[in-house]
Structures are given as C-alpha cells and as structure tokens.
Amino acid sequence: MRVSLIVTVKNEAGSIGALLDSIAAQTRPPDEVVVCDGGSTDATLEVLRGETRFPVRVIERPGANISQGRNAAIEAASGDIIASTDAGVRLDPDWLRVLVAPFGREPQTRVVSGFFAPAPQTAFEVAMGAAVLPERRDIRPETFLPSSRSVAFRKEVWKEVGGYPEWLDYCEDLVFDFALQEKYHPFAFAPDAIVHFRPRRSLRAFFQQYYRYARGDGKASLWLRRHVIRYATYLIGVPGIAALSAVISPWLLLLYLAGAAAYTRTPYRRLRPRLRTMTPGDKLKAVALVPVIRVVGDVAKMIGYPVGVVWRLRRRPSSRDSN
Secondary structure, X not given: OOEEEEEEXXXXXXXXXXXXXXXHOOOOOOOEEEEEEOOOOOXXXXXXHOOOOOOEEEEEOOOOOHHHHHHHHHHHXXXXXXXXXXXXXXXXXXXXXXXXXXXXXXXXXXXXXEEEEEOOOOHHHHHHHHHHOOOHHHOOOOOOOOOOOOEEEEHHHHHHOOOOOOOOOOOXXXXXXXXXXHHHOOOEEEEXXXXXEOOOOOHHHHHHHHHHHHHHHHHHOOOHHXXXXXXXXXXXXXXXXXXXXXXXXXXXXXXXXXXHHHHHHHHHHHHHHXXXXXXXXXXXXXXXXXXXXXXXXXHHHHHHHHHHHHHHHHHOOOOOXXX
C-alpha cells in the first residue's frame, strides 16, 4: 500500500516549518510528499526545497486555486492511497498511521475521514474554537463530511468523481465529499487521526473566512435550508419579537434570553473545560466573545451567500462539474 501525502500551499513561509516537522515525526511516514504551490512570493519554495529529512516533490502552479492545486498534486502522485492535508497545520505523530489503517483492515475501504482539533494560542482563539469547531462527540460518523485537511482516499475514486471542482474557490472539499458520498457512503471514520490547526486570530479574518465559505455555498447551491433559517431568524424572528413585545407584553423580550441560551449552549459546553487553565481576565474575555463570534459568523454568511447565488445564476455551472 503506497501512500502519497498531498498539500497545497501559497505564501506559507511562516507556518510550513511546523507542517514539515510533523511530517518528519510521523510514526508511519508517507511514501512520498507532493506539494503544489499556487504562486508563493515569500520564502515558501525555499523552505520546501531545503527539506532534507524526507523527499518533497514540489509542483508550481501560479494562480491555481485550491481545487486546481489539489488535483495537480494528486495527478502527480504515484500512490494508490492519497492522504490530504493543508498548510498551516500540525499533524499528530500517529495521524497518517491511524488515517490509512482502515485501508489495510478492510480492502473495500475507499474513503477515510480523519479529524481536526484547534490549537489556540490566545483567549480569542480559544473562544473561536469553541464557537465554531465541533468536538468528536458532536460528530455522527455515518454523516460526517471530512475536511480535506484530514482525509484519505484511493486515487481511483478521485478519478471516478472527476476530482475536486476547479470552478469553485471555497467549499470545494464539501462538493468533492458529496460526489464521493454518492458512490461510497458511508465513509470510514478515524477520529484519532488528528490534525491540529490554529483558529482565525481576529474577527476581521473570521468574517472574511465565513463570507468566503458562504459565497462558496451559494456558488455550489449548498445548505439552502440552513441559510433560509438564518435569514428568517435575523430578519423576521428578531425584529418580530421586539414588535410583539411592544404590542402584547414586554415579557416576550425573555424570548431573546431563551434564544441566546439555546444558541450558545453547545459553544459554552465546549468552552468550559478550556477555561480551567486560563487567567481570570482571559476567561471573562473568552466567555464574552462566544456570542459575538457566532453573530459575526452569521452576518458574514448572510452577506456572502447571495453573492455566491448571483455568481451561480450568471454562470450556471453544474455542481458536479470539475472543469
């Protein structure tokens, strides 16, 4: 079983070292590492070419988006098993061994979902991880759609579904997952194949991230029901409660408290154990930031989604077209 690890990068000189260190520390090393660079203008390529602990094959594709970069790396890979991750992460030492183990145990395995965990360094990042990132106990393995920062699949299935959708700049891994899911559901789940990554470091960066995710949803026509519920909540439910409280009873304003409690219940459950090692000031900051982060994410999605829908209506691409 030959395993190729593929990565896409662009201007990752500040973070690529941690990824390379974690690849070198794998208890089951990849048989090859193929990196596609999308046009770095910093020292990323120099760092990659200076790696001596294991061979790294670098493919340069200036201007390529993530889908194009992944497809190029996979096409160049010689392994029958493709393990995928991203720049800006640190792999657990047992990540690859655990991720590819199901292929050896069950020859019929086609896709294995790994997992990921936040590696926060500030109170803001702790709150960010709790607010938006699931824990393993939140996951239903039979429906979980893997992130391409922690997934493995047979190269043949990548070919069969047409690869990653190159017309899509964000949410491309979800569209790829859906294509795989149609043929190979359910995926094997390896929850102990952990990739550690640092959450967004500011509200501005988070807003931009979720705007792009939602724009990708609109382009690919994903999660319509979720977006409709979000619009209805903010544009009808929130002002509607205020109007009814003015007409019927101010006690109706308590619905805001009930809604906020339900909205933040899961994030605060995730946050609770992380508070133990924080200073009192950071604890207060993290607790206060959770609802702010959730609302900012919702606003970013509500702005980004219609932009993607307009793009789709103008272009009308097939959600399964990778060209």
